[in-house]
Amino acid sequence: MDALVAQLQMQFRDYTISLYQQGFLDDQFTELKKLQDDASPDFVAEVLSLFFEDCVKLIGNMARALDQKGTVDFNQVGASVHQLKGSSSSVGAKRVKGLCVSFKEFCEAKNYEGCVRCLQQVDIEYKTLQTKLQDMFNLEKQIIEAGGRVPQVDIN
């Protein structure tokens, strides 16, 4: 049993490290994990689900705004991007935040193709992140079910 726990823990650790190394997550995510304790055991999950809901909502807004060919309200798009940037930086979604930064530049430059491209990338990016985080949570659940404790992975 302990061997299984140890193996799962190692898997979890390596997976988490890889997420950081690949730039999916940054320090803020670590900070988020720090806020999770006995008083609020599902804090991270709650915040992340809120974030993904936000993503869906904002991307939808942006898509609608950009659909209006000819009369694209770049301010509105910019506002949504700004929101998304704020959210992503709050949860530590590094890649998403990076994309939002360039997205915002395109908005200010009123570059339609750029915005569209960015939007697509953001869409892909947040979905990828969602899957990866889902996998990580599954590993955590497995470890807890196997009787072990989720190790703290403190890096960078």
Next chain:
Amino acid sequence: MEVCNCIEPQWPADELLMKYQYISDFFIAIAYFSIPLELIYFVKKSAVFPYRWVLVQFGAFIVLCGATHLINLWTFTTHSRTVALVMTTAKVLTAVVSCATALMLVHIIPDLLSVKTRELFLKNKAAELDREMGLIRTQEETGRHVRMLTHEIRSTLDRHTILKTTLVELGRTLALEECALWMPTRTGLELQLSYTLRQQHPVEYTVPIQLPVINQVFGTSRAVKISPNSPVARLRPVSGKYMLGEVVAVRVPLLHLSNFQINDWPELSTKRYALMVLMLPSDSARQWHVHELELVEVVADQVAVALSHAAILEESMRARDLLMEQNVALDLARREAETAIRARNDFLAVMNHEMRTPMHAIIALSSLLQETELTPEQRLMVETILKSSNLLATLMNDVLDLSRLEDGSLQLELGTFNLHTLFREILNLIKPIAVVKKLPITLNLAPDLPEFVVGDEKRLMQIILNIVGNAVKFSKQGSISVTALVTKSDTRAPDFFVVPTGSHFYLRVKVKDLGAGINPQDIPKLFTKFAQTQSLATRSSGGSGLGLAISKRFVNLMEGNIWIESDGLGKGCTAIFDVKLGISNESKQLGIPKAQANPRHANFAGLKVLVMDENGVSRMVTKGLLVHLGCDVTTVSSSEECLRVMSHEHKVVFMDVCMPGVENYQIALRIHEKFTKRHQRPLLVALTGNTDKSTKEKCMSFGLDGVLLKPVSLDNMRNVLSDLLEHRVLYEAM
């Protein structure tokens, strides 16, 4: 003719012959009568005479014989029949008594004879006893002399006194003319005249030891009479007139310490003897008596013992003096060493201070220089200066620490601290370097690791930092993992299992890296000062080589052990150390939520805070942050809602001002209007994504008390809150 009853004598009355017979008879009668008288007289005089009645018998016999002879006198002339009758009666009686006496004497004479033999025997015995008495007396006298001599000899422990006293006493007791002692020389081939009785300044006189007379004396333990003409006895110039007295020589064994075994008595197989020569006075006809010889022998033995005692004492006195000298020398050396150490410490302390002051100046000014506008070359130069000076400062610290550690003058400063926090801090410190080198570090704290411990926090941090720093320094790729757990066995005695008692436990920290690795042969050298194992090519990592040595000493001070394992070059290595830490009583408080367990910021509990943020996610994150710190958080998503909800109970308001435009800042003004009294007004802090001067100025102009850069870390928020509450203003948290 007349008829008479006379009896005619037989013989004719020859006048001459008869006259003679008559006279003889008369005298015989007198003698016979006087004998008993004498007997009676003398027997009465003597005290005891056993045969009294024999005497009577004898007396009777004699008296009767006398009477017979007396009566015989009358028979020479014509005598009457009465006389003849009396004569006959007397003769008959005499015959009877004499026969009885004769018979008696047969019994008595042997007795009397045996009395005589007994008397002779007793006389012999008495003579013998007398002789023996004489012998005993002489022996006793000899013994007395010996005792006195021994007493004299043994009353001193000085060799010369012993020998001198011996000679003097012997001379006195035996009335010697001369007494001399010959000692063997160092080579053992000659005897040297060492002491004499009469001559005050003995000439340095030697005789070879192999003389027959000397061999003769040495061959026996008895005193031997030697010729006065032998070389050992010729001590004075011989003047021909004198007839030299008899000379006796005896050997004196010189016993060595090694002769005295515990289990056996000293055998007289010692090789070294001295020779004592004693001369009787010339011209006296004295001869050596046996008891005198015995006396001499006994004295010789005693002298031997006394001499060995003296030798032993001399030896021990010498040893004692030597030890005292050494003691004094050692004491002096110790004091000198202590002075040297003190001088060195003073020197180090002073130099340390003197060196650090300019060092500080260099480092501080270089840092400041870094902040100014510099060209790239200048920046590079300043960075190098800063790096070198930091290195130098570290080196100075290390050297000072190490020298104090080696003295043993370093003491641990014990205190209570949070072990978990310590590890996180260390990781935070190492992070920047690790990020640059792209080495992920993971920290693994065991679940049973106590949180609050008692120990030297600073030194423990130094040790861990040193080891983790080494891991980072010497790894080019791979990851580094730091594990901390409670260990059950004392590695110094693997068979001894340390049960973590209520008060102490052993912390084990393992730092594993996948870097350059270490050759197993080099591992023992690692902990020596100034030794580094990598080749010149990799020397760029710098360092003084003191780190591990200092860490090892600190670990030892903490009653622990440190070692390194490596599978070889290129296979990474693991550094492990155990230290003993105390468990703090604070850890016994269970069930306290983490936020309140931090004693420094207890004033956050229940602090009413308002968070205003349009972005749901960041609003939630900020709320989570503050809840974690123990605050009572209300969230609003717009300024109107904020104004509505806000009350004087809220102490701090965090407002997100990320949105472009100035609307958000208006809220600040409105709040100022609402709460005119300053102490009632909550503190206003802006959360913003950029930190340039314009944002800061804007915040200040709108009356905000502080600006925070998003995203805020937990520690940051904690510090900010405490500073804010203390000073009621915050513009440094950037």
